[in-house]
Amino acid sequence: MAEKDENKEPAITEITPKSEDFSRWYTDLVRRAELADYSPVKGCMVIRPYGYAIWEFIQRGLDDRIKATGHVNAYFPLFIPKSLLTKEAEHVEGFAPQVAWVTRGGTEELEEPLVVRPTSEAIIGTMYAKWIQSWRDLPVLINQWANIVRWEKVTRLFLRTTEFLWQEGHTAHETAEEAEEETLKILALYKEFVETELAIPVIAGRKSESEKFAGAGRTYSIEALMGDGRALQAGTSHNLGQNFAKAFDIKFQARDKSLQYIWGTSWGMTTRLIGAVIMVHGDESGLVLPPRVAPYQVVIVPIPRGNWRETVLPHARQIRDSLVAAGVRVMLDDRDAYTPGWKFSEWELRGVPLRLEIGPKDIEKQQVMLARRDTREKLPTPVAGLPGRVQELLAAIQQSLFDRALAFQLDHTSRAATWDEFTKTMEGRPGFVVAPWCGDAVCEADIKAATQATIRNLPMEAAAGPGAPCVKCSRPSVSDAWFAKAY
Amino acid sequence: MAEKDENKEPAITEITPKSEDFSRWYTDLVRRAELADYSPVKGCMVIRPYGYAIWEFIQRGLDDRIKATGHVNAYFPLFIPKSLLTKEAEHVEGFAPQVAWVTRGGTEELEEPLVVRPTSEAIIGTMYAKWIQSWRDLPVLINQWANIVRWEKVTRLFLRTTEFLWQEGHTAHETAEEAEEETLKILALYKEFVETELAIPVIAGRKSESEKFAGAGRTYSIEALMGDGRALQAGTSHNLGQNFAKAFDIKFQARDKSLQYIWGTSWGMTTRLIGAVIMVHGDESGLVLPPRVAPYQVVIVPIPRGNWRETVLPHARQIRDSLVAAGVRVMLDDRDAYTPGWKFSEWELRGVPLRLEIGPKDIEKQQVMLARRDTREKLPTPVAGLPGRVQELLAAIQQSLFDRALAFQLDHTSRAATWDEFTKTMEGRPGFVVAPWCGDAVCEADIKAATQATIRNLPMEAAAGPGAPCVKCSRPSVSDAWFAKAY
Numbered sequence: 001m002a003e004k005d006e007n008k009e010p011a012i013t014e015i016t017p018k019s020e021d022f023s024r025w026y027t028d029l030v031r032r033a034e035l036a037d038y039s040p041v042k043g044c045m046v047i048r049p050y051g052y053a054i055w056e057f058i059q060r061g062l063d064d065r066i067k068a069t070g071h072v073n074a075y076f077p078l079f080i081p082k083s084l085l086t087k088e089a090e091h092v093e094g095f096a097p098q099v100a101w102v103t104r105g106g107t108e109e110l111e112e113p114l115v116v117r118p119t120s121e122a123i124i125g126t127m128y129a130k131w132i133q134s135w136r137d138l139p140v141l142i143n144q145w146a147n148i149v150r151w152e153k154v155t156r157l158f159l160r161t162t163e164f165l166w167q168e169g170h171t172a173h174e175t176a177e178e179a180e181e182e183t184l185k186i187l188a189l190y191k192e193f194v195e196t197e198l199a200i201p202v203i204a205g206r207k208s209e210s211e212k213f214a215g216a217g218r219t220y221s222i223e224a225l226m227g228d229g230r231a232l233q234a235g236t237s238h239n240l241g242q243n244f245a246k247a248f249d250i251k252f253q254a255r256d257k258s259l260q261y262i263w264g265t266s267w268g269m270t271t272r273l274i275g276a277v278i279m280v281h282g283d284e285s286g287l288v289l290p291p292r293v294a295p296y297q298v299v300i301v302p303i304p305r306g307n308w309r310e311t312v313l314p315h316a317r318q319i320r321d322s323l324v325a326a327g328v329r330v331m332l333d334d335r336d337a338y339t340p341g342w343k344f345s346e347w348e349l350r351g352v353p354l355r356l357e358i359g360p361k362d363i364e365k366q367q368v369m370l371a372r373r374d375t376r377e378k379l380p381t382p383v384a385g386l387p388g389r390v391q392e393l394l395a396a397i398q399q400s401l402f403d404r405a406l407a408f409q410l411d412h413t414s415r416a417a418t419w420d421e422f423t424k425t426m427e428g429r430p431g432f433v434v435a436p437w438c439g440d441a442v443c444e445a446d447i448k449a450a451t452q453a454t455i456r457n458l459p460m461e462a463a464a465g466p467g468a469p470c471v472k473c474s475r476p477s478v479s480d481a482w483f484a485k486a487y
Numbered sequence: 488m489a490e491k492d493e494n495k496e497p498a499i500t501e502i503t504p505k506s507e508d509f510s511r512w513y514t515d516l517v518r519r520a521e522l523a524d525y526s527p528v529k530g531c532m533v534i535r536p537y538g539y540a541i542w543e544f545i546q547r548g549l550d551d552r553i554k555a556t557g558h559v560n561a562y563f564p565l566f567i568p569k570s571l572l573t574k575e576a577e578h579v580e581g582f583a584p585q586v587a588w589v590t591r592g593g594t595e596e597l598e599e600p601l602v603v604r605p606t607s608e609a610i611i612g613t614m615y616a617k618w619i620q621s622w623r624d625l626p627v628l629i630n631q632w633a634n635i636v637r638w639e640k641v642t643r644l645f646l647r648t649t650e651f652l653w654q655e656g657h658t659a660h661e662t663a664e665e666a667e668e669e670t671l672k673i674l675a676l677y678k679e680f681v682e683t684e685l686a687i688p689v690i691a692g693r694k695s696e697s698e699k700f701a702g703a704g705r706t707y708s709i710e711a712l713m714g715d716g717r718a719l720q721a722g723t724s725h726n727l728g729q730n731f732a733k734a735f736d737i738k739f740q741a742r743d744k745s746l747q748y749i750w751g752t753s754w755g756m757t758t759r760l761i762g763a764v765i766m767v768h769g770d771e772s773g774l775v776l777p778p779r780v781a782p783y784q785v786v787i788v789p790i791p792r793g794n795w796r797e798t799v800l801p802h803a804r805q806i807r808d809s810l811v812a813a814g815v816r817v818m819l820d821d822r823d824a825y826t827p828g829w830k831f832s833e834w835e836l837r838g839v840p841l842r843l844e845i846g847p848k849d850i851e852k853q854q855v856m857l858a859r860r861d862t863r864e865k866l867p868t869p870v871a872g873l874p875g876r877v878q879e880l881l882a883a884i885q886q887s888l889f890d891r892a893l894a895f896q897l898d899h900t901s902r903a904a905t906w907d908e909f910t911k912t913m914e915g916r917p918g919f920v921v922a923p924w925c926g927d928a929v930c931e932a933d934i935k936a937a938t939q940a941t942i943r944n945l946p947m948e949a950a951a952g953p954g955a956p957c958v959k960c961s962r963p964s965v966s967d968a969w970f971a972k973a974y
Contacts, residue, residue: 037617040610041567047561052562055562073539074535075539076533077650078650079650081527097593101591102587105638114587127533
């Protein structure tokens with residue numbers, strides 16, 4: 001990254017305190033840490049290099065897992081003719097109000113307007129109908145990395161923007177069982193990915209009818225709890241059943257020679273994951289990045305005493321080289337124009353997991369000072385064996401961030417049996433509130449209207465029989481539900 | 488990839504012979520080898536998994552080089568407000584006739600139409616004006632991987648499509664010298680990349696005024712020669728001078744405290760590179776993929792004799808595992824429904840560099856049969872030490888493809904001193920024709936009108952003094968020029 005002129009950036013103290021206004025803290029931090037910026041196009045963000053580097057680590061980790069489970073990548077057109085989007089009735093109803101329309105190409109008005117893809121079921125379904133003929137062609141297991149446009153009225157950097165980046169998997173199967181198996185396999189893959197790489201614990205479950213994807217038979221999701229006690233949907237996996245197959249006429253000759261519709265799935269995760277990382281791990285001093293997705297895992301700050309460029313800097317460079325050789329991502333901040341104190345604050349704000357200080361006294365003692373971003377512990381550490389020790393510490397920080405987030409999630413999950421209990425809990429201390437629910441969408445809407453809380457997920461397994469009284473209407477519940485105010 | 492039903496695909500013989508109609512051969516091959524397909528959106532292609540895998544290897548190789556030279560990735564919005572595109576006069580004149588317009592978002596007509604990016608100088612320039620304040624912020628070295636839309640009237644899979652994928656670098660510098668240095672550094676990087684990874688020799692040079700990028704001060708390009716003797720522009724690197732800085736008001740405080748405009752560059756390579764790979768290396772039997780970008784470098788075809796699944800297949804699997812462990816990309820084609828002969832043709836068509844046959848007799852002799860796709864040599868090879876031998880052969884094939892393409896290029900490059908010579912050569916045997924040129928755009932246009940040939944590149948260095956008479960008008964030439972009919 002290019003060096004910045006200190007005078008031109010708002011000082012670190014200008015970030016709104018997290019405890020005072022979580023939402024402003026978030027936006028201030030995203031901009032001040034140069035993760036993203038507003039653009040001249042309403043609702044569209046620019047992902048700056050420091051933020052995009054996090055996205056590249058997310059992409060790499062996720063793409064490896066998607067390929068390891070037998071999927072391949074492909075690329076489908078950005079534009080979808082209006083007539084294709086409208087083929088699946090629920091789908092068009094869900095998406096038509098929030099799409100961007102291309103009506104002119106070059107100098108001519110288009111006969112049929114094109115939609116900028118809000119998701120790609122329609123265009124991919126059309127191609128699958130062309131490519132799939134026999135059971136021998138199945139399964140088709142394709143993923144795409146792409147940009148997506150949804151015309152949002154209220155936007156927030158990373159969390160909800162008119163354009164965002166994502167991956168979308170689209171698969172076709174011979175049987176209903178295989179499609180369900182795929183849907184759940186991806187849900188588990190998403191959970192493992194987010195927990196391992198982003199150190200964010202999630203609740204995996206099934207969406208209620210009113211929260212499911214437009215056109216899906218069944219939607220599963222993983223839900224994470226942010227630092228302000230609001231939930232964020234981190235990834236979704238849809239069993240499409242035969243809905244899109246019937247709308248797009250995706251048929252195959254089965255083993256018994258009969259013509260059958262394929263069974264479909266689709267699933268996606270987006271750049272909003274970066275927002276989740278910020279909101280789950282960030283603190284009053286700024287970002288706290290999990291080592292596995294941190295652009296720099298270690299920042300080296302040489303302490304400038306006397307002719308430090310001749311005495312300290314060569315040692316700092318040697319240490320950098322030994323860490324890089326061990327596969328650690330290192331920034332050596334040897335800028336003259338800034339004091340060590342300023343650099344400490346700056347790299348804390350940018351969430352670098354480990355700071356390494358080295359000055360003349362450290363060199364005498366053949367040691368360095370390590371400082372953990374998460375616990376702020378300062379650890380004098382011998383230069384001998386440093387790369388191994390740094391790797392251990394990075395792994396420990398990754399684990400510790402997960403443990404802390406899990407403790408927060410558990411601490412912010414409560415049960416409510418009565419409506420009175422429910423409303424009080426939703427006011428007093430936000431988070432997940434688990435409560436029995438009758439299964440009625442009207443009741444679900446009433447709860448939302450009264451408390452802003454929505455059903456984030458239902459348990460994976462349906463309950464065995466009628467349960468405790470619904471928290472709202474007291475009729476017998478069909479299952480528990482995780483309620484929360486959500487992004 | 489999913490298995491295909493033999494009966495549903497056109498037979499291999501249905502590909503138009505290359506010698507008969509190069510253009511139809513190309514399109515037949517792209518579709519039959521499942522690299523890409525037409526989509527329901529006019530001019531937009533679907534890049535299928537086998538084609539996209541090649542793109543992923545191109546991305547990886549190019550991205551590594553871009554980062555190794557100090558650049559970072561970022562992401563800028565897909566949409567550009569009309570008012571921004573029109574700020575640079577030549578730029579808008581060049582691109583306005585070929586952009587897609589978004590005029591409606593959700594349910595509302597937009598007050599200001601948005602352009603779907605045909606290139607990102609305008610949006611990136613706007614952000615740079617916001618981010619860059621001091622000489623300390625320079626250089627800014629940002630690259631973006633993105634989709635691009637240009638409303639093309641005549642399209643061809645990979646070579647010219649309404650939507651394509653690319654990378655675009657956009658840099659800002661303190662001095663004119665640094666900008667020129669960057670422009671040439673990237674040109675050299677592109678040349679090295681295309682020659683090393685794609686085994687395609689290129690001519691690096693400078694564009695004439697009429698062929699340069701709309702808004703650039705100077706455009707450099709690398710030009711490759713296709714199998715039909717037509718040239719293809721494979722990558723461009725533009726020195727933008729201060730044109731965009733002035734249009735977008737990108738200023739910085741210089742070391743002497745004065746306010747200065749930055750010096751800019753931009754540069755890009757696209758999915759058309761896949762088209763170049765096909766047209767340079769392909770032959771009558773189909774694709775010939777350079778090992779470094781081949782999705783599969785080796786295909787193993789077990790010879791089915793007797794109970795081959797018990798006798799031959801375990802050996803084939805063992806060999807596959809040993810090759811994969813050595814970092815080789817392997818496909819083991821153990822499908823029952825196809826004969827070895829069919830598989831040989833199919834994987835030849837798909838351009839896999841090495842075929843490995845193994846049958847009962849080979850197992851007895853502790854050997855396998857290797858067959859090179861490029862030379863069709865068959866090489867009985869001991870199982871002992873096989874991975875090392877395969878790696879040697881893959882390197883040899885990569886080199887041999889480059890050598891062959893270079894020989895073809897040299898064989899199809901001639902000089903012409905007179906107009907008569909020039910027109911005869913352009914008719915008779917297409918390729919590069921090097922000829923002296925007066926530097927006049929009118930003369931350049933006359934040559935194009937008469938022969939369809941355009942100036943692909945001028946030499947990097949201007950000639951020392953007046954040269955031989957211009958091949959068209961006989962006035963003194965300013966330099967030689969590479970002429971060719973081009974894609």
